[in-house]
Amino acid sequence: MTDPTASKRDDMRLLKPVVSTVLGWASLVAVVVLALFGLWGAPPDEVQSDAQRLMYIHVPAAWIAYLAFGVTALGSALWLWPRTRSSVWDRVAGASAEIGVIFTALTLILGSLWGRPVWGVWWAWDARLVTTAVLFFLYLGYLALRRIPTSPESRAKRCSIAALIAFVDVPIVHFSVNWWRTLHQQGTVFNEQLDAKIHGVMAFTLWFGVLAFTLLYVYLLDRRYRLLALDEDREDREVELAIAERVAAERPVGNVSSAPVGGSAQ
């Protein structure tokens, strides 16, 4: 015999608990190693001096924002496609968008902290900065859309469409430094010439940062997915309970009305 609730329980986790735990510890170790290299191991930059140390978290944070919104777009597309439609994809999209918003906020804040000593300003109306700020507000709107009370089906549909529209800004952010040559420098690694302008320990630290943040992203995605699944499960149980209470409240009235009038006197 098969347990009818088994499939529901199975989709409440993305990863096995043991994998999630290992990933959590691996992320923590990787971030500590990144901090050691980023703050002490890597030499100061010739031009930017120690302000460059912010790049070891600013660039990986921006990469995670791209990745997270890419996963949101993919999850949304898979939900919209009738053959692959599943609440799993809607949850993946929602969880990933929230993490993406956090990393986009960090990207903007870290860029600002780096810009003050290097550019002399906290903020500039530069193409990269503006398109990144637009990205942040687009996905903040997406998260607000997810919170509007409606049926799960309707929420998933409208959010999937919104996520695909918002994702258009991701390539605009990435190529903005090539299309509009304003204040922000072109890509250090992925530039038009595909000629990496970073080497040695500095390059290692940057790549290690990308790896550490990617591990952390996968771990956080799993945790956020689990929490979303538990919240949806609680909402389902609350609805079932409310229906059961309503039915129970109506039942005695129905029994009285269906009983034969004066039946006991006969």
Add this chain to the structure above:
Amino acid sequence: MSTSPVLGMEFAGYVITGWVLTGAVLGSYWLWMVQRTKRAERSRESE
């Protein structure tokens, strides 16, 4: 924030603020998720 070397680092105020802020934001987010997950699991088991 001074540009003179602090802890042997120029712009130390900006750099340390950035790293500490990143750690605090990600740590707080993780802690919030863990606490809410535990609460939701406890409530589910009690029913």
